[in-house]
Amino acid sequence: MTYIDSHAHVFSPEFLQDREEMLQRALDAHVAEVYMPNIDLASIPAMLEIEKNHPWCHALLGLHPCHVFQDYKEVLAEMEEWLERRPFKGIGETGLDYYWDKTFVQEQKEALRIQCGWAKRLQIPIVLHTRDAFPDTLEIIREQQDGTLRGIFHCFSGSVEEAQAAVDVNFLLGIGGVSTFKNGGLEPVLQAIDLKHIVLETDSPYLAPVPKRGRRNEPAYLPYVAARISEIKSCTLDEVAAVTTANAQNLFA
Template identity: 40%
Template structure:
């Protein structure tokens, strides 16, 4: 479990915070997120966050304190969020028209400024909303450019408002008020997609039944999970599993073991991109597989007697597997095969050259929440090359393998398939550079009758490959 919203930096916990944390982690909590409220509490916020590796925080100014927001405070928020690894979100920010701590126009200005900070730093936002639905949705719509994600915390709205939030590529989070007798938004909980909600306590507030009337604390988040399991008629273990995965993905929380061993990565994906208008259902990109087709241009640089030789239009084909790590990061593994028969057009004593490329790439997505994603990539390659040998040197072929580096640019086009997953089309231009130069006992530039045919040469090679990928990510 993860308590995604707990104000354990508040004065309410000053006397017994160590005991509160002991109970929280003993109850099964993995992490706690503390949203920031106001500048005067920042020091204590980070004191608490720094006290345990399982505690992270947000950074920002609550709408109640919007009148405190000026250029200095905005710089503090920006610089701290950028430099401190404990900060996983911008928040708690938003609008609150129920109370009159700050005029609406002041709140709106503070919200817009902090949304821009979140976009600039590629951090999610934690949204506070009370009696401000219309203005809040409008401001986020204006700010949403495909690079903004967030969560409406303590969500208590009808299905129509839920759909508006999901259409913004935002998530929702439920707290202890769903256990109250007067709670009447059960249909909202039934309709929210499994990968679009999280759980929280909002400690020390919103204490769930059976402890209502007492101070709330993170260990009580299990009662929120229990109520959701009751409403959805699913096992509580499933609620805990889903909300934990959603929170780890949302806040980009990755364990050390996951960084060391890909096989242990909780491969939660990324592009919660397009919603079906009839269902409001989003799909994760977890594991994708598909074919690759392109054209390979091989450029060889010779020494001595330097010059470049290129072979263009060689068909290259293979397959690829992609693993979603974060919203902005996909790890790909690709095999590509191409046969260069261009030499045979001039030299019939040579076998075709065979080039096989095994690539591992890290694809960094610029705008992960759009239907069309732009990305750049880089990674190592293992290049398996088989070259034809002239007949006067015995004929046949010889293998010359090399490590290499691949890099390039591309874009994804994501097409959700109702009930099945996501079909992704990508076009990319990839360069593959061989690290090792290859030594040959013959010069493939020279005709068989040339006296320089048997001169030793050294060749460096790179491959330029515009290509298309089709990937299918099933919905698990």
């Protein structure tokens, strides 16, 4: 039984003191691969250093919506140079976030469109962050969908109808620690959506699952998410691991 963590910021400063031990704990927990979504230019060197030393940790490249400001075009131009320099496993994380600040909403939308273009041109998946912005994110994905765009709605926490809409545009749902929360609200979604549309994630160092809630999250906690999904869907843990691992492998192949 092996797992894939489709979304973990293991390059984050929160792991500065024990990064090697944390990565070993992931392997010990049968997490065979970790995908690392980039957030801005500053996070690229640390991410690439981890990938160099741990080839089972894979780098993505993208501009997080909370890091989209007036200079977003210049930042994206530098990121595009990185894309020409070396391969990345995907684009992201990108998307729309209206929770913290709506000052740069139009810039976020344009940045998302640009990064969708990268994903289509390079034929790699895109990882979407959407917070209080699902309708607008979905609208842009529908607009950009040409039959080749694929990816993940990361940290999905919407309704059954929104989940089905994401599936209908050829995207997977990233399910993490929120699924284990008493009031996480994901039970109806997990009951309604087939496992073939789901990938596991931790979003480390954030959103640690029960029984680790309130602590720093890490990929070794991924089995808690898988166990909760198996409970909700009344299937075996082996089945959750096998199907979600295959989904991630097929997406990032």
